[in-house]
C-alpha cells in the first residue's frame with residue numbers, strides 16, 4: 001500500500017471522525033447525568049447482565065441450568081434455541097429499576113434490578129439483583145432431586161485480580177461472594193443474602209475472552225462432574241483470576257438477593273448499612289416503591305387512563321419495559337470493507353473504524369442485540385416520550401459516530417461479544433451504504449416539543465443546546481445523502497449500491513433502504529428514482545430547515561434547506577415523477593421488466609456440474625414506473641405530502657383499505673397481493689421478507705398519516721377516520737393476541753395464517769410502537 005494512492009486516501013477519510021465538538025462532551029451529559037447512568041442492565045444479549053458505561057467495565061451476569069429431554073443446558077446468552085416460554089423486562093425505567101420475568105421449562109423466576117447511591121457509595125452507586133424462583137410444574141426436575149442451579153458471575157474486563165471469600169460476618173446476614181478494586185469505583189464487594197439455606201460453590205478464572213464465559217463455566221462443570229459425579233463448581237480459583245463465578249443451588253421456591261457495593265475501601269464506607277438496605281425486607285420495600293412509581297409514570301406518560309382495557313395495557317408495559325431494559329452499552333470498532341480487490345498487508349479485507357462507544361436500544365435481544373441506525377429512530381419515538389434526557393444521550397452517541405464524509409455505519413457491531421453474535425458475511429460495513437435517516441423523526445418531535453412548550457425551561461435549554469451542537473453533524477449527514485444518493489435529474493434520489501451484475505436474485509436487494517427485498521426496478525442503474533428516499537430527504541430537509549429557524553441560522557445553507565423542503569414537497573412535481581395515473585398509486589421509477597423468473601440452470605465448473613437458480617428476463621426492460629404496490633407506494637401519504645382535498649388522497653385510502661391489495665385483519669401488508677413479486681423468494685436461500693408480511697414500523701407511519709388526515713378538514717376526513725380506527729384496533733388486537741399466545745412481540749406478523757408472529761422474537765424494537773398506537777401518540781407530520 002502506497003501513501004499517494006487515492007483509494008487509500010479515501011479510506012483514511014472513511015475512518016476519520018468528523019472534526020466537530022462531540023455531542024457527548026456537552027455539559028448536559030456530564031456530572032450527575034453521566035453518573036446516574038453509570039451502572040445498568042446494559043448487556044441486552046444476556047438474560048441478565050449488568051455493566052457500567054465505560055469501555056472496560058466490571059461486568060456481571062446470570063446463568064442457570066435448564067433441562068430439556070433429560071439433557072442439561074446452560075442458559076446465559078439470549079438464544080432462540082433455548083426455547084424459553086417467555087423472557088423480557090415487564091418493567092424497566094431505563095435507569096435504576098427493572099423487573100423481568102423468565103419462564104423456563106418447569107420453573108419461572110423474576111429478576112429484579114435496583115440501583116441507588118447512598119452515603120459511602122463510590123461513583124455510580126450500588127446495585128442489587130433479586131431472584132425470585134417459583135415452581136410452575138410439580139414434576140419438575142424429577143430426573144434429579146429437584147435442585148436448581150444458578151450461577152452469578154463478576155468479571156473485570158480490565159483484568160484486575162478478584163478475590164473470593166465465602167465468609168459470613170457476625171454482624172450481618174449476607175455472605176461475601178467476591179471483591180476487588182478498580183480505578184473507577186475503588187474497592188467493591190458482592191454479597192449474597194437469603195432467608196433459606198443455599199448451597200454455594202465457586203470457581204475463579206483468568207481470561208480476557210468475555211464472550212466465552214458460557215463455554216468456560218460449562219467446561220468446568222462437565223470436567224468436575226466427570227471426576228466427582230457432582231454438578232458443582234470446584235471451589236478453586238486460578239492465579240490472578242479476574243472472573244469469579246458463584247454457583248447457587250437450591251430447591252424451589254426460593255428467593256435470594258445479590259448486593260453490589262462500591263467504595264468499600266473508603267473511610268465511612270458504611271458497608272453493613274448499605275448491604276442491609278439492598279437486601280431482604282428493605283429491598284422488598286424499595287422494589288415495591290419503584291414498581292408503583294413505574295406504573296404511575298407509564299399510565300401518565302402514555303395517557304393510558306381509560307384508553308384501553310387491561311390486556312393491551314400489560315403488553316404495552318412489556319413493550320416499553322423490554323425496550324428500555326434492552327438498552328445496551330457497546331464499545332469497539334466497526335469493520336469497514338475495503339474496496340473490491342484491496343487487502344491489507346496482513347491479509348485483512350477491512351479497515352477498522354475508530355474505537356467508539358455506543359449507547360443504544362436494540363431490535364431483538366436474541367437475534368440482533370446491537371444498534372441499527374434506522375431502527376433507532378423508531379425506538380427513540382418511544383424512549384423520547386419516556387425520558388428525554390436518556391433519549392438525547394442515545395441520539396448523541398449515534399451522532400458521534402459520523403465520519404468526516406457524513407456517513408454513519410448502518411449496523412453497529414462493537415466489541416467481541418457483539419461480534420460473536422454475527423455471521424461473518426454480515427460483519428463488514430460499506431461506506432457507500434446509507435440507511436433511512438429516521439432520527440429526524442425524533443428531532444422533529446423535539447423541535448415540536450419546544451414549540452408547543454412541552455418542556456420545562458431547563459429542558460428547553462438542554463434540547464436547544466443539543467440541537468445547536470447537533471446542527472453541524474446533521475448538516476454533514478444530510479450532505480452525505482444529498483451528494484452520494486442523488487439521481488440524474490435534479491431533486492431525485494435513489495439508494496445507491498444495488499447490485500446490477502447479479503444473475504441470482506429475482507430482484508436485486510436494496511438493504512440500504514431498510515426494506516431489504518422490497519421489489520424495485522428489475523435492472524438497477526443510475527436513472528432510478530426511489531420514492532421512499534425522496535420522502536426521507538423531504539423529512540430531513542424540512543427538519544433541518546426548522547432547526548435552522550430555531551437556532552436563527554440565516555446563511556445560504558439554511559436557505560437551501562428551505563428551498564429544498566419546498567421543492568421536495570411540491571405536489572405537482574412529485575406526481576409528475578412518481579404518480580401512476582392509471583392506478584392512482586405512487587411508484588418508484590427505473591429500468592424495469594415485469595416478466596422475470598428464477599429457473600434452474602446447469603453450471604459447469606471445472607469437473608463438476610451443479611444446478612443453480614438463475615434469473616431469466618423475458619422482456620426488454622424499459623424506463624418506467626415500477627408497478628409494485630406496497631409500503632414504498634405509501635410514503636407520500638405517510639409523510640403527509642398529499643393535500644387533504646386531493647382525490648389522490650382518496651385513492652391512497654382505497655388502496656390501503658382494499659383487501660385484494662393491502663388490507664388484512666392484522667395490519668397493512670408490505671406488498672400488495674396483486675404485485676408480481678408478492679411472497680416470491682428472491683433466491684434459493686432468501687424467503688420473502690418485505691414482500692407481504694406485516695411490519696409494525698411502517699404500519700405505525702400509516703396510522704400516523706390516517707390520524708393526521710382524520711383531523712384535517714376535507715372530503716375524505718371521515719373515511720380516514722374510519723380506516724384509522726379499524727387499522728388501529730386490528731394492529732393492537734393482533735399484536736396483543738400473539739403476545740398472550742406466544743409470550744413475545746415479533747419482528748413481523750403473517751398477513752395470512754391468522755396474523756401469526758414471524759421472524760425474530762422477542763422483537764421489542766419497533767414492534768414496541770404498539771404502545772404509541774395505544775396511546776394514540778404520533779409524530780407530527782410536516783404541513
Ligand code: 6A9
Pocket residue numbers: 363366367368372374375421422423426514515516765
Ligand atoms: C443478520 C443474523 C442470529 C432487517 O432490525 C434490524 C434490521 C432492520 O434494520 C432491517 O430493516 N433487520 C430489516 O430488514 C434485521 C437485520 C439483521 C441483519 C444481520 C444476522 C443473525 O442471526
